[in-house]
Amino acid sequence: MKSSPRSYVIRAVTGAAVILVFTLGSVLAANINIGDTSGTVEFGQGEFTLKACDSWIQLNLLTSATGEYGEESEGLSALTGITIEGLDAERCKSTKFTIESIDESLNLLPLYRTDGKSNLCSSSACSIGRNSEAEIVVVISATKVVALDNPDQFHQLTYDDSLGIYKITFTKPAQLARDITNLTIQSSAL
Structure with missing residues (x-):
């Protein structure tokens, strides 16, 4: 049974969304600020x-x-x-x-x-x-x-x-x- 082109597009978009979520999550985890309330970072x-x-x-x-x-x-x-x-x-x-x-x-x-x-x-x-x-x-x-x-x-x-x-x-x-x-x-x- 062959899948329809529409099914292929849905899977591709879903896969891209999953990759985007994991990539965004790792970027957010890497951007951690250390410092005090005055904004100084050390x-x-x-x-x-x-x-x-x-x-x-x-x-x-x-x-x-x-x-x-x-x-x-x-x-x-x-x-x-x-x-x-x-x-x-x-x-x-x-x-x-x-x-x-x-x-x-x-x-x-x-x-x-x-x-x-x-x-x-x-x-x-x-x-x-x-x-x-x-x-x-x-x-x-x-x-x-x-x-x-x-x-x-x-x-x-x-x-x-x-x-x-x-x-x-x-x-x-x-x-x-x-x-x-x-x-x-x-x-x-x-």
Whole structure:
């Protein structure tokens, strides 16, 4: 028994409607807003973050030559700094950013040593707040000056105005770059 052309059209339209409903449902499920009632939206994980004062900010790891920090780093690179790309000081004035590193078990990792030792924390134990630090705080003043909140001889901030990249470097790194699963960046008003 042959189906009529009208039956074929009805099945085709019904099939297209089903596909449209499932497609629309998945699009609606993907468009989730996170934020408060004032309309600011902030979300971040890993390398990229969206921030209410800026359209995007990218964090990148800076690494050393392999094996530079003792035998525990043989063939591996230490985390010697972090770059910040896309930060708009004009739009983010009067803001404080806190950057931290997390391992695969969601533990906070020290970023740099403050005791002057050249060993990484994997070979010479680190205690956050005592001989190492786990966060970097970058502040943008009301006059749009970008600086470290507490600069010292163990970490510095420089800016390459030709590329628009801020670079935070550590003189005594604490971790191998491979041990860092996520970089987090959180913001707050000054």
